[in-house]
Amino acid sequence: MSSVAKVIETMQARFNAAAAAGLDLIFQFSIEDAENYFLAIKNGTCDLTQGDADKPNVTLIMDSATLKGILSGEVSGMQAFMTGKLRAEGDMMLALKLGELFPS
Numbered sequence: 582m583s584s585v586a587k588v589i590e591t592m593q594a595r596f597n598a599a600a601a602a603g604l605d606l607i608f609q610f611s612i613e614d615a616e617n618y619f620l621a622i623k624n625g626t627c628d629l630t631q632g633d634a635d636k637p638n639v640t641l642i643m644d645s646a647t648l649k650g651i652l653s654g655e656v657s658g659m660q661a662f663m664t665g666k667l668r669a670e671g672d673m674m675l676a677l678k679l680g681e682l683f684p685s
Contacts, residue, residue: 585615585645589629592652592683593620596627600681608679609637613644622682639671654685
C-alpha cells in the first residue's frame with residue numbers, strides 16, 4: 582500500500598457520518614506524483630477507491646506532500662489553494678465541506 586493510500590485512509594477513519602446524512606458526492610483526489618483516489622460519500626457512508634471516478638463533484642489536484650501536509654494539519658487547505666499548491670475543478674464549494682465531513 583502506498584503512502585498516499587495510507588494518508589487518505591487516515592482521512593477516511595475520521596469520517597463524520599452524521600455530517601454526510603443525505604449527501605451523494607464524489608471527491609476525486611488527483612495526486613500529481615502518485616496514484617489517484619476518490620471518496621464516494623453516500624447517505625452517511627464513505628468508500629475509498631483507487632483510480633478515477635467517472636463524474637466527480639469536485640476534483641482536488643495536488644502533489645503527495647501537499648496532501649500529507651493538509652491532512653496532518655501542518656498546511657492550511659486555504660493556504661495551499663491560495664499559493665497554487667492545491668487546485669480544484671468542479672464544485673469548489675464542496676471542497677470547503679471536507680473539514681465538516683472529515684474533522685481533524
